[in-house]
Amino acid sequence: MRAKAPASWSVAGVEALLALPMSDLLLKAQQTHRAHHRPNTVQLSTLLSIKTGGCPEDCAYCPQAARYHTGVINEDLLPLADVLAAAAAAKAAGATRFCMGAAWRGPRDRDLEPVLAMVEGIKAMGLETCATLGMLKPGQAERLKCAGLDYYNHNLDTSPEFYGDIITTRDYRDRLETLERVRGAGVRVCCGGIVGMGESRTARAGLIAQLANLDPYPESVPINSLVQVEGTPLFEQFRGKAAIDPFEFVRTIAAARITMPKAMVRLSAGRRELGDGIQALCFFAGANSIFYGDKLLTTGNPDVDSDRDLFVRLGLNPDA
Numbered sequence: 001m002r003a004k005a006p007a008s009w010s011v012a013g014v015e016a017l018l019a020l021p022m023s024d025l026l027l028k029a030q031q032t033h034r035a036h037h038r039p040n041t042v043q044l045s046t047l048l049s050i051k052t053g054g055c056p057e058d059c060a061y062c063p064q065a066a067r068y069h070t071g072v073i074n075e076d077l078l079p080l081a082d083v084l085a086a087a088a089a090a091k092a093a094g095a096t097r098f099c100m101g102a103a104w105r106g107p108r109d110r111d112l113e114p115v116l117a118m119v120e121g122i123k124a125m126g127l128e129t130c131a132t133l134g135m136l137k138p139g140q141a142e143r144l145k146c147a148g149l150d151y152y153n154h155n156l157d158t159s160p161e162f163y164g165d166i167i168t169t170r171d172y173r174d175r176l177e178t179l180e181r182v183r184g185a186g187v188r189v190c191c192g193g194i195v196g197m198g199e200s201r202t203a204r205a206g207l208i209a210q211l212a213n214l215d216p217y218p219e220s221v222p223i224n225s226l227v228q229v230e231g232t233p234l235f236e237q238f239r240g241k242a243a244i245d246p247f248e249f250v251r252t253i254a255a256a257r258i259t260m261p262k263a264m265v266r267l268s269a270g271r272r273e274l275g276d277g278i279q280a281l282c283f284f285a286g287a288n289s290i291f292y293g294d295k296l297l298t299t300g301n302p303d304v305d306s307d308r309d310l311f312v313r314l315g316l317n318p319d320a
C-alpha cells in the first residue's frame with residue numbers, strides 16, 4: 001500500500017528524506033513522479049531579462065544588484081517588438097513557456113503597463129506566460145491576470161532562518177505576501193529557491209517544508225544551483241568553489257518531488273556547472289522542467305543544441 005503524503009511537512013520530516021540512502025531517496029522520488037506525471041517528459045521554459053541590472057535590493061547571490069560590481073550592464077525595459085521577437089524564437093526552438101524577468105524591487109504601476117502588452121502579445125502566440133518582477137502591490141497581480149499571465153515567479157530562496165544571511169532589504173513575510181497576492185488573483189504560482197549558498201541541510205529542508213506547506217503548494221518549483229558571479233558577496237565567500245556536494249542538489253530535487261507530487265519541478269540555474277551526469281540524476285529524482293535557451297537572465301545556460309543532444313542521450317521528450 002502506498003503511504004499517504006502528510007498534510008503538512010515538518011522540517012525534521014523533510015530532513016529525514018534528505019538523509020535517506022541515495023538509492024532509496026531516488027526510488028521514492030521516481031515512484032512519486034510516475035504516479036503523477038508522464039515519465040521521460042521535460043517541459044521547456046525560456047527566460048528573457050526584460051529589464052537588466054541596477055536593482056536596489058541586496059540579494060547576496062545576484063549579479064543584478066546595483067551595489068555589487070559584477071560587470072552586468074544596466075538596460076532599461078526592452079521594447080515590445082524585441083520581447084515578442086525573442087518569444088517567437090523561443091517558441092520556434094520548442095519552448096512552451098516564456099518567462100520575463102525584471103531587476104526591480106517591485107514594479108511601479110507605470111512600469112506594469114508595458115509589461116501587460118508583452119504578456120498579451122506572448123499569450124497570443126500560444127505560449128504560456130510567466131513573469132518575475134519582484135514584490136507586487138495590491139491590484140497588480142489582478143492586472144497581470146487580466147492581461148493573460150499564467151504564472152508569476154517569486155522565490156522564497158531559502159529557509160526563514162537562513163534568509164537574513166542572504167537578503168536584508170526585504171523579509172520573508174514580504175515574499176509570502178506577494179505569493180498570496182498572486183494566488184488571490186488566480187495566477188498560478190512559480191516559487192522555489194537556491195541551493196549552494198552555504199546553507200545547512202536543515203536549511204534546505206526548511207525551504208522545501210515552506211514550499212510544500214503553502215496551501216496549495218506551487219504549481220512550479222524552480223530549484224536553482226547557485227551560479228557564483230564575481231563581484232557578488234557569495235562569490236567573494238566561495239571564490240568559485242562549489243559550496244556543497246552536487247548530490248545534495250539532487251537530494252533537494254528529490255525532496256521537492258516527494259513533498260509536492262503534482263508540481264512541475266524545474267532544474268533551474270546552474271545546469272552548465274552541474275554537468276550532464278548530475279542533470280541525469282536530477283531527472284531521475286523527479287525534475288521535469290528546465291530553462292531552455294542559451295542564456296538565463298544575465299548568466300549562461302547550456303546551448304539549445306547541447307540540450308537537444310542531452311534529451312536524445314537520456315531518451316527525454318520535450319513536452320509539446
Ligand code: SAM
Nearest residue numbers: 061062102103104132133134155224226227269
Ligand atoms: N527581481 C525579481 C525578484 O528578485 O523577485 C525577479 C528576478 S530574480 C533574478 C529571480 C530569482 O533568480 C531569484 O529569486 C533567485 O532565486 C534567482 N537567482 C538570481 N541570481 C541567481 C544566481 N546567481 N544563481 C542562482 N539563482 C539566482
Ligand code: DTB
Nearest residue numbers: 101132222268269296297298299
Ligand atoms: C528562477 O528561479 N531562476 C531564474 C528565474 N527564476 C527567473 C533566474 C536564474 C538567474 C540566474 C542568474 C542570472 O542569469 O542572472
Ligand code: SF4
Nearest residue numbers: 055057059062065103
Ligand atoms: Fe534584485 Fe531580484 Fe537580483 Fe534580488 S534577485 S538583487 S530583487 S534582481
